Amino acid sequence: MKILGIDLGTTNSAMAIIDGGQPRVLENKEGARTTPSVVAVSKTGERLTGITAKRQAVVNPHNTIFSVKRLIGRRFSDPVIEHDRKLLSYEMVQSGNGGVEVKMGDKTHKPEEISAMILMKLKQDAEDSIGEKIEEAIITCPAYFDDSQRAATKAAGEIAGFKVKRVLPEPTAAALAYGFNKRKGGKILVYDFGGGTFDISVLEMGDDVIEVKGIGGDTHLGGDDLDQKIIHFIIDEYKKNEGIDLSKDNLALQRLKEVAERAKHELSTMFETEINLPFVTSDANGPKHLLMKFSRVQLEKLVGDYIERSIELVDETLKNAKIKKEEIDEIVMVGGQTRMPAIQEAVKKYFGKEPHRDINPDEVVAIGAAVEAGILQGEVRDVLLLDATPLSFGIETLGGVMTVMIAKNTTIPTARTEVFSTASDNQTSVEVHVMQGERSMAQDNKSLGRFILDGIPPAPRGIPQVEVSFDIDANGILSVTAMDKATNKKQSIRIEGSTNLSKEDIERMKKEAELHQAEDQKQKALSETKNLAENLIYQVEKSIKDWGEKIAPDLKTKLDQKVSSLKSAKDSQDVEKIKTETQELSALLQEIGKNMYSQSAQSGEEPKPEEPKQS
Amino acid sequence: MSDKDENKKEETKEIELEKLVEERNDYLAGWQRSRADFLNYKKEETERLARTIQFANEDMIKDLIFVMDSFSLVENGLNLSTEGKDQLKPFLMVKAQLENTLKTRGLEKVKISVGDEFSPEVHEAIEMIDDSRASDSHKVIEVIADGYYLNGKLIRPAKVRVSK
Numbered sequence: 001m002k003i004l005g006i007d008l009g010t011t012n013s014a015m016a017i018i019d020g021g022q023p024r025v026l027e028n029k030e031g032a033r034t035t036p037s038v039v040a041v042s043k044t045g046e047r048l049t050g051i052t053a054k055r056q057a058v059v060n061p062h063n064t065i066f067s068v069k070r071l072i073g074r075r076f077s078d079p080v081i082e083h084d085r086k087l088l089s090y091e092m093v094q095s096g097n098g099g100v101e102v103k104m105g106d107k108t109h110k111p112e113e114i115s116a117m118i119l120m121k122l123k124q125d126a127e128d129s130i131g132e133k134i135e136e137a138i139i140t141c142p143a144y145f146d147d148s149q150r151a152a153t154k155a156a157g158e159i160a161g162f163k164v165k166r167v168l169p170e171p172t173a174a175a176l177a178y179g180f181n182k183r184k185g186g187k188i189l190v191y192d193f194g195g196g197t198f199d200i201s202v203l204e205m206g207d208d209v210i211e212v213k214g215i216g217g218d219t220h221l222g223g224d225d226l227d228q229k230i231i232h233f234i235i236d237e238y239k240k241n242e243g244i245d246l247s248k249d250n251l252a253l254q255r256l257k258e259v260a261e262r263a264k265h266e267l268s269t270m271f272e273t274e275i276n277l278p279f280v281t282s283d284a285n286g287p288k289h290l291l292m293k294f295s296r297v298q299l300e301k302l303v304g305d306y307i308e309r310s311i312e313l314v315d316e317t318l319k320n321a322k323i324k325k326e327e328i329d330e331i332v333m334v335g336g337q338t339r340m341p342a343i344q345e346a347v348k349k350y351f352g353k354e355p356h357r358d359i360n361p362d363e364v365v366a367i368g369a370a371v372e373a374g375i376l377q378g379e380v381r382d383v384l385l386l387d388a389t390p391l392s393f394g395i396e397t398l399g400g401v402m403t404v405m406i407a408k409n410t411t412i413p414t415a416r417t418e419v420f421s422t423a424s425d426n427q428t429s430v431e432v433h434v435m436q437g438e439r440s441m442a443q444d445n446k447s448l449g450r451f452i453l454d455g456i457p458p459a460p461r462g463i464p465q466v467e468v469s470f471d472i473d474a475n476g477i478l479s480v481t482a483m484d485k486a487t488n489k490k491q492s493i494r495i496e497g498s499t500n501l502s503k504e505d506i507e508r509m510k511k512e513a514e515l516h517q518a519e520d521q522k523q524k525a526l527s528e529t530k531n532l533a534e535n536l537i538y539q540v541e542k543s544i545k546d547w548g549e550k551i552a553p554d555l556k557t558k559l560d561q562k563v564s565s566l567k568s569a570k571d572s573q574d575v576e577k578i579k580t581e582t583q584e585l586s587a588l589l590q591e592i593g594k595n596m597y598s599q600s601a602q603s604g605e606e607p608k609p610e611e612p613k614q615s
Numbered sequence: 616m617s618d619k620d621e622n623k624k625e626e627t628k629e630i631e632l633e634k635l636v637e638e639r640n641d642y643l644a645g646w647q648r649s650r651a652d653f654l655n656y657k658k659e660e661t662e663r664l665a666r667t668i669q670f671a672n673e674d675m676i677k678d679l680i681f682v683m684d685s686f687s688l689v690e691n692g693l694n695l696s697t698e699g700k701d702q703l704k705p706f707l708m709v710k711a712q713l714e715n716t717l718k719t720r721g722l723e724k725v726k727i728s729v730g731d732e733f734s735p736e737v738h739e740a741i742e743m744i745d746d747s748r749a750s751d752s753h754k755v756i757e758v759i760a761d762g763y764y765l766n767g768k769l770i771r772p773a774k775v776r777v778s779k
Contacts, residue, residue: 020656031670031768043753048735056735059743059753059777250742251759254774262681278685279692287692 003136003165003377004126005369007173008115008153010069011195011222013037014363015122016370017130018377023177023370025363028125034362035125039117040064041105049121061089063104065114067196070219071100072111072156073149080219112152116159123160137162138369138376143169143201143215165376171201172210173368174332177359181210181375187327191314191347191355192334196222198310200317202328214321216313223337226303230260233302234275238290244281252281267296268339300342307346314350331355336362387412390506393470393478396433396442398423399527405470408438415471419485421462429454430466432482434493438513440520441527446509453482453491461538526575533570533582537563540589550596555588562588669721669766676722676763679713680771684760686710725762725773731755737762739772745779754778 005023007014012034016025028035030051040053041063048056057064070084076094085092091103101108119139127134139162141153150167157164171190175181180188185205192199198221202214234256235246246252259275266273277290300307318325331351337343338361347355359367388411394404397420405416422430431452437445456464465485472478481492501509513520540563544556551559566581690710695703725737733740733753741759755775762773 020652042735052735055739055772056733057740059733059740251776254741254759258681276685279688282692286694 001136002130002132002134003138003370003373004123004134004162005173005366005371005373006119006122006137006139006157007170007363007366007369008069008119008139008141008156009034009037009194009365010067010197011037011224012362013118013122014366015126016363016366017126017134018370018374019130021374023367023374025360025366026126026129028122029128035118035122036066037069037115037118038064038066039068039104039114045105047117049117062091065090065102065104065109068102068111068114071102072115073145073152074100074111076100110152112156113159115153115156119157119160119162123162135161135163136165136373138166138168138373139164140168140170140173140365140369142197142199143171143212144199144217145169166372168369168372169201169212170199170334170365171203171212171332173365173372174334175203175205175210175330175368176371176375177364177368178330178332178356179371180205180330180332181208186329187213187323188330188332189314189318189328189351190332190334191310191338192217193310193337193343194222194335195224195337196220198222198313198335200314202317202321202323214317214323216317216320218309218313221306221309223335226306226337226340227257227260227264229302229306230264230299231256233298234260234290234292237292238280242288244283244288246281249281255280263294264299264340267294267299268341271296296341303342307343310343311346311350314347325351332364333357334361334364387474387476389472390501391436391509392438393434393436393448393472394445395420395468395480396435399531400442401524401527402435402437402440402442402445405468406472412472412476413474415469417467417469420466420468422456422459422464422466424461426458427461427464428456428458430456430482432468432480432491432493434478434480434495437509439516440524444512444516444520448478448495449480449493451480451482451491451493453484453489455487455489456484457486460542522575526573526578529575529578529582530570533566533578536582536585536589537566537570540585543589543592547592547596550599551592552595552599555591555595559585559588559592670768672720673765673770676717676720676765677770679717680722680763683710683713683717686713687761721766723764723767725764725769727755727758727762727773727775729755729757733775733777735772737769737772738775740777741774743777743779752778 002017004026005016013036014025014034016023018024025033027033028050032051035050036054038050038053038057040048040056040060042048042056042060053064054066057066067084067088070088071081071092074081075098076092077098078100081092081100093101093103093108095101095108095110099110101110102114104114119137123134123137137157139153139157141150145153145167153167154164157167170192171188174190174192175188180186183205184207188203188205190199190201190203192201197217197219199217200215201212204211204213231253239245246256255277259277263273263275272293272295275290275292275294279287280290281288315325318328328351331347331353333344333347333355338355338357344355344357388409389406390408392404392408393406394402397403403418405418406414420430429452431450433442433450434448435442435445436448439445453466456466467483467485469481469483470478471481476496478495479492480495481490483490540559544551544559548556562581562585566578566585569577569581572578686706687710690703690707693699693703727738731754733755738755739762744756754777756778757776758773759776760771760774762769763771
């Protein structure tokens, strides 16, 4: 039975589960990874939740409930309610016990009932997505939520049909998503710049608990404010240049909102963008267009105050918590707005260290809730605890190269088979040298053992097929078998304890490999080039032997010369020289064929097209 | 050896056997489970990959829809003479090309016409206005931008003006 992790946000919500030990964000029915926290009742009495509710907001403003999280668990007399009532388009009334209720359609609802409607949609969509019932959930809430707000959040989950396992603070969830619960001690600052709210939390890692040490922020500062700034800037510029006020034109405003958001996103990766809206409006002289350049510098100047303000609030929060900024070990970025490079820079500058932002900032809280769910669920009782190979296993091949058979980090038990051949003519035995390590050259790795497979029937090099199999069982016992496919003759070796190296040894071997990576690569390249050269020399010598009489004497001399110069080049360490010599000899080798054909042509032995035979 | 000893030995053996059977069942179940997990994982991965491929271009196509919007605005916004319309023709051909290209990539327009009932499933209301022409409320009175499905998934609702 899975537990759903839910980030019940002010503007958007998201959900995630643990799947195969890893958290995974679930898409809603509409195929989106976040769901607007909006509920509405349409004119026909139909209840809408999520994106569909949002889409009809302008035609049904009084019955479209958004930002209900601002109201949950508060008293009607709360100054926050007093303030927000002016901003929200729907009607609020005082309930019998002094709480808040919102009017939607012809009914009034407690905020937790509205939140429950959002949670119900998430539950339904999650169940559809994974194809099984979900009865338990972990729901996140802001760190500043008091007992009554947390209780209301829990109640919302229960109304939606969940057994709420925990109401988890959002910053704690973010820290869990980054796995900071595994480290003991240390302080974390979570900088959460969302669409409509800005939250700061200072966390301290205890033994198995994450404690909230300080909170701060601004519940009415968010990415939407930044968008508004951009929109007003465009409007002002347009007014200055064209003398037209776009702020009165709803349609133009809608399009401006879209381009402002686009511009903001684009400027996260580019330094300049173009705001381009043909037919933005029209006047007596005909249609008007909007075309202006907008740069990252302009944007940062525009919203610089907000960013500065956010840093001041961070400073204030730390002061209130009596924690110096130097004491903060990790900074976690949450909320879509933190994608803005200027914000990342400002945070980095203030703390003097890089903030964490590898996990999608829109999803990190939901992921953290799922991680908490995973911890609560505990791992499924697993009789199979599978190990992985800490280092690679392989054999030594021509030129002293280590050929990897089983790469490091492969889950065991596992097996792999590959076919090798001989390096010289009439070779009747091969040595299988088993080794372990990450270096390119065999000599640098740890030798685990070796054995000889003999009795291979004499044949030219490259013809015999020797099948080498590596098999590591669940206990780390490595068996290596070599079999000649012509005779089915087998030889094998068993190496015990191949995977239980000490941690130090593994680390040392990995480090060495890293350290020597460049020279190892060079060595390997040299070895491979030499192998190619050797192969070619063999081929040329064989051709001379086989066709000796038919090759023109001067060509033969040339070949002999080239072979010996390649041989001497091969003994040098100069890869380029060997390569050039190899290419030249290869070109000359083709001359043999040409030479022979032209000789036969001269002697009139030209192949004739087949003629129909007459009897 | 007495009968008693014999019995005891028999008993121990039985207990041992029971334990082994239990263990065997555990192992077999674990093995089956892990085998099933793997096969299911493989199936899910295949599906996920197919979906990823299907929607990999979604972002880019959304950007191109924005360009198509502008094309439509130009087309509808220009009040041209017959001659002017002729001159515009090549540009409309380019627009058609773009439309067709996107169609082959799975893009499909949301069917909509003025007078349709407003439906938030596929429409997004931009504005609500009093319109004496509209006999009924909550009807689409103007399509401001087309909506689109990509391989059956709505990636942009049609943006509309709605009657009051």
